[in-house]
Amino acid sequence: MADPVFDQSSSNREASRGYAWWFSGNTFAQAADGDGRPPRQRTIIQHLVSHPGRLTIMYFIVLVVAATTMLLIPPSTPEGETTTFSTAMFTAVSALSTCGISIVNSTTHWTTFGQAVLLVSVQLGGIGVMTFASLITLAINHHMKSTQRLLTASELGTSKLSEIRGVLTVVIGTTMFIESVTFVALFPGLLKVNEGDWRKSLWESLFFAVMSYNNAGFTPDTAGLHVNSWGVGLPIMLSAFLGTLGFPVILNLLKCARGHVPPKRWSLHTKITLSVTFIIVAMSLTWFLLVEWDNPFLFKDADFNTRMRYAMVAAVMPRSSGFDLSWVPQVNEPTKVFMSVIMFIGGGSTSTAGGIRVTTFAVILLICKASFTGHKDINTFHHRIHTNVAMTAVSITSTCLLLVLVSSLSLMLVSGASLTNALFDSCSAFGLGGYTVGVAREDNPAALAILAATMVVGRLGPMTIAYSISRPRSLEAVRYPTEPIVVG
């Protein structure tokens, strides 16, 4: 099927402007009730599916409980190691939110079974996020159609489940495809690094393939081997980069590639996401080349080639993927702050990346541009950004900034960490970056709890905020007069 969710039909246009008080409401039931018929008996599945918001929360709660349990049982931990409840819970949340902050060494603390639990958790977490974002958009489509009386309640009931199957097919299909390509691309390089050990190489290829597209930074190796070889590093980097773009962009690009559509006619969302992503990666690369080039802790005795590889990894990865933790605590203090900002901005909407999302950031910049150039409309690429979208972007940014601030201050209070480190770990948890500079520690359950909460909000927060507040605004019962106030 052609992507049903992100097409440019007019109902969809309405939808993504005002998608989802459904997040908490009973979407389909309301639509059916609107026809004045008595509500029918519904199955539990139908009941859950009509509340994509509740379904998302249910899904993550069930999976966190399951993954924590699996990590706590003996097969997950090798003999001689013990896993505390807070470690298991934190790791489960970290994997399911595809954040990937590790407080134990993933290679030595977990058995292959334990690593498989992480792998499955990350995969289910990633697919979950992409599916639910799509489902919610779908729910709005239904509402739009039903309010236009194009569908009867019974049609709603049947088309609903089939469309959901369609979305799931597209999400899982794309994921599997990209992960398979990454797997195949990684194998030769890993086989070389592992000196012909094909069993180990197969497992590591699978692990890296899943971790990279889902942007979770768990690694099955301790040496950061992917940084030391282009053959391993490049497929991981590309896959992680695709993962940060988000589902609508990938689908739009695929569709445009099939139809030989020129870049000029890509969707506005694609254009904005790609250009901001490009700018951020270029800025990161420049920063690392300028500020970290002579860092002796980072590049001791390294040649030009190795330095470039490190700088490229450092530019692409922190946005969301969080691979190779080893070098992070050794960067300069200003670089930590810079990385925090990059992680806070995060990746593309409805992707496995986190943060406020690049589109949100872009809208804030566009508001400034419009103001400074004296324009009333917020224009970009010959299109106007709707005021509701602008207000939503401001709300998401302000709320998330407040969240990161509160989280950082709390971490400083409970762990005595410096602001740089507390901010870094907060942004890493919120933006699902996956790096840590040591504030997340096994022996500090309070800090772990704060970071786990930040991760959950980082995973569901901006999405929830966007969905719940970008509902089509009602006309005001009373419209108040304006009165000028002086700002600035």
Add this chain to the structure above:
Amino acid sequence: MADPVFDQSSSNREASRGYAWWFSGNTFAQAADGDGRPPRQRTIIQHLVSHPGRLTIMYFIVLVVAATTMLLIPPSTPEGETTTFSTAMFTAVSALSTCGISIVNSTTHWTTFGQAVLLVSVQLGGIGVMTFASLITLAINHHMKSTQRLLTASELGTSKLSEIRGVLTVVIGTTMFIESVTFVALFPGLLKVNEGDWRKSLWESLFFAVMSYNNAGFTPDTAGLHVNSWGVGLPIMLSAFLGTLGFPVILNLLKCARGHVPPKRWSLHTKITLSVTFIIVAMSLTWFLLVEWDNPFLFKDADFNTRMRYAMVAAVMPRSSGFDLSWVPQVNEPTKVFMSVIMFIGGGSTSTAGGIRVTTFAVILLICKASFTGHKDINTFHHRIHTNVAMTAVSITSTCLLLVLVSSLSLMLVSGASLTNALFDSCSAFGLGGYTVGVAREDNPAALAILAATMVVGRLGPMTIAYSISRPRSLEAVRYPTEPIVVG
């Protein structure tokens, strides 16, 4: 005269919504040219007055040069001390922007003459800011009237200078009145502290009176004596508090007090400023009581009374006044971050305080509230905030956040300071708070230059941004179609 600038007339209502591309434009000349008459010969004064924006910049440049020179000449520095150029320049900028960051001990490094230079600089800086903000509003009024053809060009020429005289009278009158009351209130307390030395007490009263209303934190004493006595501390605190409210609020309150107008009918600007100010002060007090109550560096062996006095000073002062530097470096790290945020928000618009201003912060909060409650209009106190004002607030906040970030990162790079300290000093310079935790140091001219630049932007920036971008937006020549994008 009744306040001509901040009345609620309809032209003014228009004005403060769209006040000032005049900041760089030739307001009055344009208005006159609009009548199609040939431009007349104008005096230099008339020429400058028609460009309030340029006039502001000229005023500050001339004063910075003059004050730097005065501080460099021998009478300013006692024998045995030397004043470097960077110290003199930084102190001049600090005084004229009413920021008040000191890098030398004001008591021992400067002679009475040097202190008098500081006093006059602060006074001229404070009056300058309040006058120019009013002048610009006035210029818009003129433009509004002239575009409505209510005034001819010659009427413009005559009424202009007389109205400017009116504004100056009100600004200087209010300032002198409040400073005199503070002076009288301070004298008995200081006489007691100084054990009957009335000469010293007179000088200190004058110094404190000017410094407190203008929110500059230079002190003529080293012991922080005003914290140790309610008789000295309370008048300073009240005067500094009045200084942070801003001219429109004080005038509106005076007018309402004369007319026995109930709080319900105060202007929207007054209501917003007062409520946000109250919330911020209450939050600061709570923070200090909770987090700093047991800080042994801050309150060694102090009784309840002293602790309360410190907490109150700490709650009111950091917003902008910056008195008594001694205790600041001893607070907890999280408190430094909290204070940075408070300084970033700053005081009231067109006051001697800095920051993004409380009204700007309030508008951001109101945007979030409107979004979360699903309203299209940004309402508060039964009034609607105009979309232009909202966009201006977003632009000011984003730009200033970026400025503080760049300033902090630069300070970290040139001085090796921690993020907490760099952020604190940046926010203090931008928000004209006047405290320092040691990043501003005599022996680091690069850090001083960064901080001085931040102060200048902090003084003129938000005002300039607001004035230059909140001009009435032109209707777009081409109105582009909207296309949905996914944010969050």
